Every structure is written in structure tokens, then in C-alpha cells.
Amino acid sequence: MGIYSRLIFPRLLDLSMSGQELSRYRQSLLAPVRGEVLEIGFGTGLNMPYYGDGVRSLTAIDPNVGMAKLATPRVQAATVKVDLQTANAEALPMADERFDAVVCTWTLCSIPNIEQALAEVWRVLKPGGKFFFIEHGLSPDRGVGTWQQRMTPLQRRIADGCHLDRPMANLIQAVFAQVELQEFYATDLPKLIGYFYQGVATKPPL
Structure with missing residues (x-):
């Protein structure tokens, strides 16, 4: 991992x-x-203020070791227990059917x-x-x-794989x-980067 990815990009x-608009989306997604x-x-822990009292524990992963320095103060201020790990989403170091919920915000674009x-994600979710x-x-x-496809090679270089x-x-x-899904343009972002997919996918119960 280079200096840009580790020190500058975080x-x-x-x-x-x-921003305020993204914070509103975080709040609406994480409330339940x-x-x-x-x-x-x-990342840098921007979701932390929006987890509610119903969260018993939070395991948080990110492959970029440079994120932890900025995330740590938010983790320390949290009222919920947080286990922060450096790991890749493609090989989660967790047991099968371990979690009630998995959260992902503006991350799948860069995996x-x-x-x-x-x-x-499917593997580590409990049934239901x-x-x-x-x-x-x-x-x-x-x-x-069309422009998104044209600009993606440049975006990947400047935004750490996005x-x-x-x-x-x-x-x-x-x-x-089973996916409940909304698709929309963010109001305060250029359309090139602002077409959003927000939803909840459910793993069937046994």
C-alpha cells in the first residue's frame, strides 16, 4: 500500500x-x-454516531491501515463495543452465521x-x-x-479503486x-458520482 493510499486518501x-446530505442517508439507513x-x-468511522441502542456489538473492518488513525477517536467515543480490524471483505476472518446484520456504506464500489x-456477506449473516x-x-x-464508464479508469486511480x-x-x-431497494440521484452531488442504491437485503430464515 502506497503513501497516497495510506496517508493522503484517508x-x-x-x-x-x-457532508450533511450523506449524514442524513447514514442516519436513515442505520436507525433500524x-x-x-x-x-x-x-473507513474513518463516520457511521459511528448513527448506530442506535439496539446494536449490542460492532465488528468493523477496513483493508486500509491508514484509516485507523482517523477512526480511533470516533471508536473511543462510541457507547457500543467496537472491534476494529484490518481485513479484506473478500476473505472475512469470521465464522459462518455470526452476525445479525452487515452494514456497507459507499464501499462496494472499491472492493x-x-x-x-x-x-x-451472505456467509457471515445468520439466517434471517x-x-x-x-x-x-x-x-x-x-x-x-456512458460517462461513468469513461471516467472510471481515472476514478480508480484517484479514489483508491472506486x-x-x-x-x-x-x-x-x-x-x-429478497432485496428492498431505492434508487435515486443525490441532490447535492454531480450525477456522475451521485446515483445511489439504498436498501436492505435479507437472508432467508431456516
């Missing part, structure tokens, strides 16, 4: 993802989260093997467990989508048959 990410929770792509990561997500991805508008053009609904629905 600060850029923290600044760019701290309960039980033993895994967060994939913890190299997204299909494997989603398979891992829920996958809470909000992601940006491919717009259904042809003109916007893809603008992943069809998030199709990818998630390939793993989870």
Missing part, C-alpha cells in the same frame, strides 16, 4: 464523505440496525472482487439476518452511464433474492 475520504453487527469498509465480498447498504453506481440514464459504473442492484440481487 483524509480526503473523511472530508468528502462528511440491531444485534451483533459487522461493518465492511469502516476488487465484489462478487466474492457479497458471497462473504439483514444486509444494510447504500452505494453509488451505474446510472440507468444512458448519457450519464468504480463509478458498477450495477449495484444486479450484483446484490445475484446473491440475495
Whole structure:
């Protein structure tokens, strides 16, 4: 991992993802989260203020060791127990059917093997467990989508692997048959980066 990814990008990410609109999305997504929770792509810990009293414990992973320095103060201020680990989503170091909920916010865009990561989410969820997500991805508008595809090679270089053009609904629905999903443009972001997929996918109970 280079100096840019480890030292510079975490600060850029923290600044760019701290806006009021994104905070409202975090709050609405995380309010119903309960039980033993895994967060994939913890980053600098911007989700921490929005976890409610129903969360008994939080295991948080991120592959970028540079994120921990910024995340630690938020972890220390949390009222819930947090186990912060450096790990990849494609190979989660957790047992099968371990968690009541998995959370992922603006992270699937940058995971190299997204299909494997989603398979891992399924594996670690308990039967009846829920996958809470909000992601940006491919717009259904042809003109916007074309430019997303053109700009993704540059975006990957400057945003630590981020893809603008992943069809998030199709990818998630390939793993989870039961998905409640909203798709929309964020009001305060350019359409190129602001087409959002927000929802909850459920693993069937036994």
C-alpha cells in the first residue's frame, strides 16, 4: 500500500464523505440496525454516531491501515463495543452465521472482487439476518452511464479503486433474492458520482 493510499486518501475520504446530505442517508439507513453487527469498509468511522441502542456489538473492518488513525477517536467515543480490524471483505476472518446484520456504506464500489465480498456477506449473516447498504453506481440514464464508464479508469486511480459504473442492484440481487431497494440521484452531488442504491437485503430464515 502506497503513501497516497495510506496517508493522503484517508483524509480526503473523511472530508468528502462528511457532508450533511450523506449524514442524513447514514442516519436513515442505520436507525433500524440491531444485534451483533459487522461493518465492511469502516473507513474513518463516520457511521459511528448513527448506530442506535439496539446494536449490542460492532465488528468493523477496513483493508486500509491508514484509516485507523482517523477512526480511533470516533471508536473511543462510541457507547457500543467496537472491534476494529484490518481485513479484506473478500476473505472475512469470521465464522459462518455470526452476525445479525452487515452494514456497507459507499464501499462496494472499491472492493476488487465484489462478487466474492457479497458471497462473504451472505456467509457471515445468520439466517434471517439483514444486509444494510447504500452505494453509488451505474446510472440507468444512458448519457450519464456512458460517462461513468469513461471516467472510471481515472476514478480508480484517484479514489483508491472506486468504480463509478458498477450495477449495484444486479450484483446484490445475484446473491440475495429478497432485496428492498431505492434508487435515486443525490441532490447535492454531480450525477456522475451521485446515483445511489439504498436498501436492505435479507437472508432467508431456516
